Amino acid sequence: MDRREVADMARDWSAALVDCGGVPTSLPRVEQLTTWIVELDVAMSAEPFDPSPAYRVGVEMVRWKLTDPALMTPSATVLAGLLERSQRPDSTRRFGALLGELGRGYSAELLKVHADSREVADQRFRVVFDNAAVAIALYDSNGITLEANRTTARMVGMKPEELPGVAGLDLMHPEDRDKLQQVVVDLYQRRYGTVHFEGRFCRPDGTVCWGAWTMTLVRGAGGRDLRLLAVGEDITERRAMERKLWWQARHDPLTGLPNRHCLLEQLEAIVATAGPADHIGLCFLDLDEFKLINDRYGHRAGDSVLAEVGRRLDATMTSPAVTVTRIGGDEFVALLAPPCDEEAAHAAAETMLATLREPVPVGPTDLLAMSASIGAVVAPVAGANAEKLLNDADVGLYRAKAAGRGTWVLHRDESSRAAE
Incomplete structure (x- = not known):
């Protein structure tokens, strides 16, 4: 936060304390509130994260006679601005920890203050205890x-x-x-x-x-x-x-299928736990001449086609060992978990191609005949590289494209073969 933002928040905090009522005559000056805000803001972004400054702020609030529990709610509301301005991915967790420490310091200091007068301590602590926002x-x-x-x-x-x-x-x-x-x-x-x-x-x-x-x-x-x-x-x-x-970081918003990031995570998890004899399969599908659909019918229609293709693939490839993903554009990948062999890859590729043989609705009346090409790979899992597996399947895809519409190719290191 810059100085202007800190100053604005301090003024808002001071006004909120006054508006809440029941504020003691020792209401902290804006300068003191500014100091607390700076301490909390620094703690929000500190590495390693340490929420203890919030504990000290809670203690100091009590020492400034801010002992009315009703003041905690507007204080938390104003301090929520720290969360809104933070760009950290874990800002919500950090802010929650700071609020917890703030409440803990506030409660702990009240216990100390009230210990000086047991009768008064019991009354005030009960009010704070029963009505605390935490x-x-x-x-x-x-x-x-x-x-x-x-x-x-x-x-x-x-x-x-x-x-x-x-x-x-x-x-x-x-x-x-x-x-x-x-x-x-x-x-x-x-x-x-x-x-x-x-x-x-x-x-x-x-x-x-x-x-x-x-x-x-x-x-x-x-x-x-x-x-x-x-x-x-x-x-x-x-x-x-x-x-x-x-979920959003690992799924395609158009089709709801797992995305490339999720696919790579699954590949890496399989590689990390695979046995020495385990094999994995990938079927890399690309729609034939999909660009023509966008050019003729528009991108909205193209998105509708992609969503339908994703729905069909997901509904057809129902084996628990198969995960269908969309990794970008008109590219879909089926991950075949161990145990997998060339026969399983063959069956998966043929099933995926058959899924697209029924025309896809485009617009209110048109039906569009679809086809796709598939590059497949079956490889040992132990020591495999996720990106290389995808690249090998991609090589097979380009060979399938060269062989004609609606074909698939199984990529091997030494050769490849096409199947109609």
Whole structure:
């Protein structure tokens, strides 16, 4: 962020604090808010990532008497500008971690401040605890819930009064329980420090959600027993967005088929786990004279043809060992996972060509006869190079193009053969 953006955000933060009401007379000057914003902005882009500056900001907010929990919501809203301006691919995760540390520092400092006056401390902490925008829960050394605020209850789909006495692990998804237990055991063995954990939890209505937690050990009454303080947030929407972005990065938006990036990832995964005798197959399909379709009917019609070709190939090549991908333009590739031989490649190529023999609708009334050429390759997997496998199939494709429409060629290092 440049100086002007930081200054604008600081003024917005100050105005938001005033508009919220209940602001103490020691309202931080814009200069102080600017300092906090700069610290958080630097932490957002730091390598390696360290969210601890946000903890210090949370502490300082309390020291400036910003102890009304209602102030946390407008503060988080203004600070969300850091996320909007970030260009990092992991900015959402980092911002979530910063908010968690901010809440943790805020809560921890309130505990210290309120310790000076137990009666006042209990009243103020209860207000902050119950109304905090972040989830806060306290567990004993056996993982049993001692206290949990309203946000925690909303996250797990329960009422606040139902949580005390419930084992934290019982709320987790069965596949994540062992991981969480190991994280907590390691923390108790060290007897100090802070850990971060992301995992799924199961609500009573059957829905599965994601939570991100920052956990630290605190002393119980009398300073004897260690308690686990967890500050968290619901990251279900963030996880869903990450899954959506992951899918979009690996799939063709026109056909919905896996794209070149996904194909190369699958090839590399197969190569990494293949046995010494395993073989893999690729069938590289290219539509014959597809450019003429775009020239005659337009690109919208061309896209419609490509979508139909992708649909047919995906519907026809149904074997779990076959993955149909679109790697660009009018090029489609069928990946034949081990075990594969020339007979399997032959069958796959013939099936792909047969799929296109039925005319494809173009426009409201026209039917277009389609054909394609295919270059195929069957090669040992161990030690193979994904790009070379694609290149070998491409060589076969060019030979098939030279042999005429609707043919396929199996590429070998020493020779190739065509099949009608």
